[in-house]
Amino acid sequence: MPAEFAAHDACWMLWPQRPDTWRLGAKPAQQAFVDVATAVSESETVIVGVNDDQYENARYQLPDHIRVVELSSNDAWMRDVGPTFVTHPQHGLAMIDWEFNAWGGLKGGLYFPWDKDRRIRTKIAEMLGVPRFEAGVVLEGGAIHVDGEGTLITTEECLLNPNRNPGMSRTDMERILSAQLGIDKVIWLPRGCYLDETDGHVDNLCCFVAPAEVALSWCDDSSDPQYVICREALEVLEKASDARGRRLNVHRLPQPGPLYIGEDESSGIDRLSSSHPRQPGDRMAASYINFYIGNSVVVMPLLDPAHDDEAREVIQRLFPERRIIGVNAREILLGGGNIHCITQQQPRAPLNVG
Known part of the structure; x- marks a missing residue:
């Protein structure tokens, strides 16, 4: 599996x-998705994959140079329902x-059913004409980050959660990750961001920005539950190779907020018994780590005027050759994730495929 900072x-x-x-x-x-796609x-x-009943609306809103294809889904989290792409120097993309x-399924899952989401990977494989390998385990793309050189980072809170793969040990999961992604080492962080409804996806807490370089969401408020979480992660990262x-090398990225759902924001959401409740005053798992690394840009969420500029400066230092584009992303955060969660990179296939 290539790193996200490799060519797409x-x-x-x-x-x-x-x-x-x-x-x-x-x-x-x-509108927020249009802004991210445009950036x-x-x-x-x-x-951009679209359900049939929204095809014309999406085609109208998105710029002409963005491809719009009919691709049915239950919701819009391509990082988690889309494929994890891998490459091979002789055999190309898969x-x-x-x-x-x-x-989490029926034990803490965020909605039901998810039948359309499960077919997305098969459909994309057909569209691209590439091999598709069934892993046989529950895993979302936001639960892992790789450096492209054999190292994967994840959280125990998510990958070892009994609502994903009951009874699976770290050794079992490491064997599967090695076989599917070609990695040699897993760095296990204890848990993800506070109240992250994904059960602790690593892409909201920590990510690779270059080989042997990671960015970590950081909180200096000792009264905030995130304070302990990021220090637990730092202790693991500083001891790891x-x-x-x-x-x-660990780079600290300031945490926004804390941010909470407003009364007006909550009142605009339909209430269904089969979906995750979003109540006024609920804290959201806001993080600037949830950015997308493109070939020549990094698209980052703008979440908190008190911290946006500082976060942008840190990200610019981490990616000096890329242009940093900030997108107002509160509307995405209200849905439970952010920019990294709604995107999935397709790596550039090797040129010497034969």
Whole structure:
């Protein structure tokens, strides 16, 4: 599995419309998705999958150079329902097809059913004409980050959660990750961000920005539960080495907020018994780590005027050769994730395929 900071051929997204996730019929969220797609498209081809009943609306709202394809889904989290792409120097591009149970199935999952989401990987494999390998385990793309050189980072809270793969040990999961992704070492962080409804996806807490370089969401408020979480992660990272024996350089990225759902924001969401409740005053798992690394840009969420500029400066230092584009992303956060969660990179296939 190539690193996200390696070259891409495309970025895949889905179109939001689910009214029990996205407020006001998803209209504010759709604008945010348009902004993200437009920003990423400065760097690479963007393909947006849309349910049939929203095809014309999406085609009208998205710029002409962004591809819009009919690709049915239950919701719009392409990072988690889309494929994990892998490459081979002789055989080119392929994808891993993990099982998906909406972040916990009937034991804490965020909605039901998820039947359309489970077919997305098969459909994309058909569209691209690439091999698809069924992994046989539940895993979402946001639960892992790799350096492209044999190292994977994840959280125990998510990958070892009994609502994903009951009874699976760290050793069992490491064996599967090695076989499917070609990695040699897993760095296990204890848990993800506070109240992250994905059960602790690593892409909201920590990510690789270069070989042996990681960014970590950071909180200096000792009264905030996130304070302990990020220090637990830092302790692991500072003691860890990657698959090539290098010690990790950890860059701290300030945490926004804390941010909470407003009364007006909550009132615009449909209430269904089969979906995750979003109540006024609920804290959201806000993080600047949830950015997308494109070929020539980094698209980051703007979440908190008190911290946006500082976060942008840190990200610019981490990616001096890329242009940093900030997108107002509160509407995406209200749905439970952010920019990294709604995007999935398609790596550039090797040139010497034969």
